[in-house]
Amino acid sequence: MAEILVYVDHVDGAVRKPTLELLTLARRLGEPVAVALGNGAADTAAVLAEHGAVKVLTADAPEFAEYLVVPKVEALQAAYEAVSPAAVLVPSSAENKEIAARLAVRIGSGIITDAVDLEAGDEGPVATQSAFAASFTTKSRVSKGTPVITVKPNSAPVEAAPAAGAVEALAVSFSEKAHGTKVTSRTAREATGRPELTEAAIVVSGGRGVNGAENFAIIEALADSLGAAVGASRAAVDAGWYPHSNQVGQTGKSVSPQLYIAAGISGAIQHRAGMQTSKTIVAINKDAEAPIFDLVDYGVVGDLFDVVPVLTQEVQARKG
Amino acid sequence: MSLRIVVCVKYVPDATGDRKFADDLTVDREDVDGLLSELDEYAVEQALQIAEEADDAEVTVLTVGPEDARDALRKALSMGADKAVHVDDESIHGSDVMATSLVLAKAIEKTGYDLVIAGMASTDGTMGVLPAILAERLGVPQVTLLSEVKVEGGPNGTVTGRRDGDTASEQLEASLPAVVSVTDQSGEARYPSFKGIMAAKKKPVEELELDDLDIDEDEVGLAGSWTAVDSADERPARTAGTIVKDEGEGGKQLAEYLASQKFI
Ligand SMILES: Cc1cc2nc3c(=O)[nH]c(=O)nc-3n(C[C@H](O)[C@H](O)[C@H](O)COP(=O)(O)OP(=O)(O)OC[C@H]3O[C@@H](n4cnc5c(N)ncnc54)[C@H](O)[C@@H]3O)c2cc1C
Numbered sequence: 001m002a003e004i005l006v007y008v009d010h011v012d013g014a015v016r017k018p019t020l021e022l023l024t025l026a027r028r029l030g031e032p033v034a035v036a037l038g039n040g041a042a043d044t045a046a047v048l049a050e051h052g053a054v055k056v057l058t059a060d061a062p063e064f065a066e067y068l069v070v071p072k073v074e075a076l077q078a079a080y081e082a083v084s085p086a087a088v089l090v091p092s093s094a095e096n097k098e099i100a101a102r103l104a105v106r107i108g109s110g111i112i113t114d115a116v117d118l119e120a121g122d123e124g125p126v127a128t129q130s131a132f133a134a135s136f137t138t139k140s141r142v143s144k145g146t147p148v149i150t151v152k153p154n155s156a157p158v159e160a161a162p163a164a165g166a167v168e169a170l171a172v173s174f175s176e177k178a179h180g181t182k183v184t185s186r187t188a189r190e191a192t193g194r195p196e197l198t199e200a201a202i203v204v205s206g207g208r209g210v211n212g213a214e215n216f217a218i219i220e221a222l223a224d225s226l227g228a229a230v231g232a233s234r235a236a237v238d239a240g241w242y243p244h245s246n247q248v249g250q251t252g253k254s255v256s257p258q259l260y261i262a263a264g265i266s267g268a269i270q271h272r273a274g275m276q277t278s279k280t281i282v283a284i285n286k287d288a289e290a291p292i293f294d295l296v297d298y299g300v301v302g303d304l305f306d307v308v309p310v311l312t313q314e315v316q317a318r319k320g
Numbered sequence: 321m322s323l324r325i326v327v328c329v330k331y332v333p334d335a336t337g338d339r340k341f342a343d344d345l346t347v348d349r350e351d352v353d354g355l356l357s358e359l360d361e362y363a364v365e366q367a368l369q370i371a372e373e374a375d376d377a378e379v380t381v382l383t384v385g386p387e388d389a390r391d392a393l394r395k396a397l398s399m400g401a402d403k404a405v406h407v408d409d410e411s412i413h414g415s416d417v418m419a420t421s422l423v424l425a426k427a428i429e430k431t432g433y434d435l436v437i438a439g440m441a442s443t444d445g446t447m448g449v450l451p452a453i454l455a456e457r458l459g460v461p462q463v464t465l466l467s468e469v470k471v472e473g474g475p476n477g478t479v480t481g482r483r484d485g486d487t488a489s490e491q492l493e494a495s496l497p498a499v500v501s502v503t504d505q506s507g508e509a510r511y512p513s514f515k516g517i518m519a520a521k522k523k524p525v526e527e528l529e530l531d532d533l534d535i536d537e538d539e540v541g542l543a544g545s546w547t548a549v550d551s552a553d554e555r556p557a558r559t560a561g562t563i564v565k566d567e568g569e570g571g572k573q574l575a576e577y578l579a580s581q582k583f584i
Pocket residue numbers: 206207208209210232233234235236247248249250251252253263264265266267268269270271274284285286287290302303304305358359504
């Protein structure tokens with residue numbers, strides 16, 4: 001059976017959910033072989049095996065943390081050469097897309113980014129993508145080389161599928177190019193204790209209507225009652241009310257949760273680009289004409305300062 | 321020596337228009353007005369600021385696109401860029417990112433560069449990978465997705481910047497020549513002044529075709545692309561939802577709905 005190379009996104013050995021989703025998709029195409037790089041790489045093996053990885057190739061070296069992108073490209077290329085896979089799958093994130101793209105150039109392959117679904121086809125994997133702020137759905141293929149495809153979070157269910165997951169050390173030697181861009185310092189983002197925005201099943205976002213940094217406590221309280229992540233529109237981020245890392249939209253994060261709640265957000269095209277594929281959409285906005293209402297499954301025309309606190313109380317009461 | 325900066329700018333259909341695919345499944349550029357991608361305005365802005373800081377610098381804006389893409393170059397020139405390069409060739413129509421990046425890389429090499437600056441992503445394709453691919457093709461460091469950027473020491477100097485990643489914020493450093501991309505957090509782009517608009521009309525725009533870049537027709541366009549789009553379908557409109565007006569019960573009604581959908 002063909003082997004499918006799956007690039008593992010992990011933080012010090014803790015595998016992030018989109019990688020497990022990717023294993024579900026990889027199993028549709030062949031036998032997943034995972035590649036985990038950097039600190040804690042070997043610690044990823046158990047969970048990857050549980051979800052279908054037949055092999056886990058690992059490598060650690062100071063280069064992965066000290067230089068940008070290229071060391072990872074070279075390690076992934078080494079894995080590609082060792083395995084000769086039928087496809088290379090990478091979880092979509094800003095950095096991972098860059099890694100995938102450079103690999104594609106090196107191995108002479110086409111690349112598809114931000115797929116939301118993958119199926120086996122006669123001429124290789126068929127990728128479903130959303131285009132133009134999710135107003136179109138396209139199906140594409142890589143027509144030259146070994147398909148390199150990045151897949152967005154929440155594109156497939158996580159499924160248990162126990163496999164061997166044998167750990168093998170991957171030999172990597174770095175070229176001079178790997179040392180081109182030095183990471184001179186790194187400040188980790190503070191943990192909020194909330195789910196990761198792109199991975200969350202529920203996202204509650206606030207916009208200009210929240211009207212102040214201090215008022216975001218109302219949005220956070222609702223999010224916490226639902227176990228949700230907190231998002232923000234660019235207007236709220238530009239005003240300095242909430243960190244840019246929480247921005248949803250074209251130039252922020254793209255999310256596709258089971259439930260998206262927008263409070264005080266008008267629904268501009270650039271915001272929609274990042275949330276329109278959410279399964280269920282709910283909005284609270286005092287303007288009945290706000291474009292966000294065109295998208296909603298359920299909308300409340302009203303003042304968020306009235307509606308949101310009552311909703312939070314109700315959720316808490318029902319969850320008891 | 322003068323610091324040579326090349327800014328890659330894309331001409332895209334207006335995102336607020338009714339964007340569609342053409343019959344050959346490429347982006348329809350006929351029915352919706354085009355403009356300089358807003359995200360590339362940030363790249364032009366940083367290029368101009370770097371040039372202003374440098375002793376001696378020259379900013380060239382480069383686009384690969386149809387005849388109308390000239391509009392994007394004019395806008396960048398009126399913001400203050402010194403000259404423009406336009407690669408326009410029938411055969412390029414339908415090129416994917418691999419084919420487009422090949423053309424851009426050749427055009428950048430022909431123009432001569434110490435620093436390439438791109439936007440974080442195009443607003444139509446939204447891949448966000450072209451700058452990384454350019455760095456790979458040109459064989460120079462990639463210093464991408466910067467929300468802050470600084471260049472010191474002229475053509476043989478260094479570029480430093482801040483990259484706000486998924487889990488951490490990183491400070492990066494590389495020596496020139498290099499490829500940089502900047503985000504919309506890098507600082508608002510300036511508006512062209514009246515003087516700038518008038519001056520832009522006299523600035524040189526060099527027109528290039530594939531022959532000028534030693535690229536074969538079959539390396540670009542639909543045939544030369546390494547990906548193929550088989551179908552593009554308009555997403556069915558979402559079924560109209562329930563909308564209620566809050567008359568004191570809005571929060572409760574919403575909770576009721578969420579419970580009915582098993583979210584609580
Ligand atoms: C290149 C580019 C990239 C962009 N990228 C993004 C992006 O990634 N993400 C993004 O979000 N935007 C992005 N934008 C900006 C986008 O165009 C909009 O400006 C932005 O989304 C507006 O944010 P908003 O909905 O919070 O604010 P507004 O459009 O001002 O809407 C605020 C809404 O709140 C409502 N409201 C006010 N008070 C209350 C109240 N008390 N109770 C209930 N409702 C209330 C109002 O009726 C209004 O509908 C981008 C723009 C460009 C040009």
